[in-house]
Amino acid sequence: MSTVLAVALVVVLVPRIPGWDKVRGSFFDGDTFGETFPKLPGRFWYDIQIFLICTPCILLLGLLIAFARNVRTPALYPLRLFATLYTDIMRGVPMILWITIIGFGVPGLIQNRTWGKAVVWAGVALVVAYAAYVAEVFRAGIESVHESQRAAARSLGLSSRQTMMHVVLPQAVRRVVPALMNDLVSLQKDVALVSIVGPVEVLREAGIAKAKFYNFTPYIGAAILFLCVSIPLTRMTDHLLARERRRMQGTAVR
Amino acid sequence: MTETKLRLSGVVKRFGTKLVLDHIDLDVARGEVISLIGSSGSGKSTLLRCINLLEPTDDGVIELDGIDIAEPGLDADPIRRRIGMVFQSFNLFPHMTVLRNVTIGPRKVLGTAQAESNAVARELLGRIGLADKADEYPDRLSGGQQQRVAIVRALAMQPEIMLLDEITSALDPELVGEVLDLVRDLRAQGMTMLIATHEMEFAREISDRVCFLHAGRVLEQAPPEQLFSSPQEERTRAFLQRVIDLG
Numbered sequence A: 001m002s003t004v005l006a007v008a009l010v011v012v013l014v015p016r017i018p019g020w021d022k023v024r025g026s027f028f029d030g031d032t033f034g035e036t037f038p039k040l041p042g043r044f045w046y047d048i049q050i051f052l053i054c055t056p057c058i059l060l061l062g063l064l065i066a067f068a069r070n071v072r073t074p075a076l077y078p079l080r081l082f083a084t085l086y087t088d089i090m091r092g093v094p095m096i097l098w099i100t101i102i103g104f105g106v107p108g109l110i111q112n113r114t115w116g117k118a119v120v121w122a123g124v125a126l127v128v129a130y131a132a133y134v135a136e137v138f139r140a141g142i143e144s145v146h147e148s149q150r151a152a153a154r155s156l157g158l159s160s161r162q163t164m165m166h167v168v169l170p171q172a173v174r175r176v177v178p179a180l181m182n183d184l185v186s187l188q189k190d191v192a193l194v195s196i197v198g199p200v201e202v203l204r205e206a207g208i209a210k211a212k213f214y215n216f217t218p219y220i221g222a223a224i225l226f227l228c229v230s231i232p233l234t235r236m237t238d239h240l241l242a243r244e245r246r247r248m249q250g251t252a253v254r
Numbered sequence B: 001m002t003e004t005k006l007r008l009s010g011v012v013k014r015f016g017t018k019l020v021l022d023h024i025d026l027d028v029a030r031g032e033v034i035s036l037i038g039s040s041g042s043g044k045s046t047l048l049r050c051i052n053l054l055e056p057t058d059d060g061v062i063e064l065d066g067i068d069i070a071e072p073g074l075d076a077d078p079i080r081r082r083i084g085m086v087f088q089s090f091n092l093f094p095h096m097t098v099l100r101n102v103t104i105g106p107r108k109v110l111g112t113a114q115a116e117s118n119a120v121a122r123e124l125l126g127r128i129g130l131a132d133k134a135d136e137y138p139d140r141l142s143g144g145q146q147q148r149v150a151i152v153r154a155l156a157m158q159p160e161i162m163l164l165d166e167i168t169s170a171l172d173p174e175l176v177g178e179v180l181d182l183v184r185d186l187r188a189q190g191m192t193m194l195i196a197t198h199e200m201e202f203a204r205e206i207s208d209r210v211c212f213l214h215a216g217r218v219l220e221q222a223p224p225e226q227l228f229s230s231p232q233e234e235r236t237r238a239f240l241q242r243v244i245d246l247g
Helices: A002-016 A020-027 A030-070 A074-091 A095-110 A118-144 A147-155 A160-197 A202-213 A217-248 B044-051 B098-110 B114-127 B143-155 B173-188 B200-206 B224-229 B234-246
Strands: B004-015 B018-029 B033-037 B059-064 B083-086 B161-165 B192-196 B209-214 B217-222
Touching (some): A020 A217, A030 A074, A030 A118, A030 A202, A030 A217, A074 A118, A095 A160, A147 A160, A160 A202, B004 B044, B018 B192, B018 B217, B033 B200, B083 B143, B098 B114, B098 B143, B114 B143, B143 B173, B173 B192, B173 B200
Parallel strands (some): B083 B161, B161 B192
Antiparallel strands (some): B004 B018, B209 B217
16 A cells, blocks of 8 residues: 555656656657667677676685685685685775776786687676675575584584585575575676676667667666566575475474 | 493593593493483583594593594594484484485495485384384474484494483473483494483483593493492582482
């Protein structure tokens, strides 16, 4: 009920704001939308591809860094220190800067047609920076598994590696799925930042159309496309989590 | 004279500056059942964890079949698989079915084939009346059922000795019986056991010998009838008095 009221207020009040007509003309122009939108999904596929390639790399690298941060052996302390520094530095700089620095910087060093492509290195930037965020998520999950689970596994004779793979990690991953999906949803959007090094993906294409039609409507089209992916992704996560909870416990605690 | 299965001599464990185990000496014969009693913090649990090499010891010797297993740098995994341990809080793996909980040890550590380990696990679960729970997740079981599964999980590794760490302390009173019955069965089968417990009646009934621990030392050890009826040490007497008053 309150939702309906809120929506009604917005619908009634917003058009009364002076300047609304101007905004509607430049952001919600039907003709421009009709002309520019058909080109966008094809470009958006480019973003999806980058996302699909980067995601497994990020999860793998993130997991490795999380392992490195969990190392307890004194001899491997340098590894742990490196992993800590890595996460601090990667998370301490805005994504757009990493994409600029690595996406433009490395090709300048390499001078090779295949491996010197800016878009490849922009993808690498996404991977190395996101891996730091994901590593922190994994680490929190690993640390949340109680020590007694490790003790039980080790007392059966499982090695520390087997304990990690079969007992700790599966529980840790289940616990961090929501946080992980949050990161992936924001990655799915940050993929558009790759446009700054040149490739014509959806944001770039929308920008080109904007310049051509002198109208911002193409950006709305791009936004709709992102929503088409991120909303189902979020809903699916919730669904999977709820199912997992039901499976492991007879009743859910409210 | 029966054969010594486990021998502890001068075992010392410190947490920081706190001396938790203060030169423990203890001999366990094959097939013998020993109860460890004493107030919380007397070192019972730590002793069991040290025997299973979950905690490194600071000094002393732990011999299993005459071989020192406490030696630093020794690979602990092959030794742990010979020693079964059951915990106060069950510690079943919540993301695995009961069957998988019981079979993971044999499959991953002993390399037993899936079909065979499943058959053995179902057989063991059947013996404790939980065959129909094999495909459930642990959270769906009562505490008593979970603890019995935990015992079966340890047994599936065919251990030579079982360490039971206050396995009934987290259970509702009406569920204690079913778990203790299972321990009685183990005794009847000749399992060597070290049992840390607060159940004095049970310790009296099941043990060949009862050890009273105080401040990290074995203050007194004797057959149960002797230790419970005529304790030699003042502290043992005081402890038993307190426990019996509570009971």
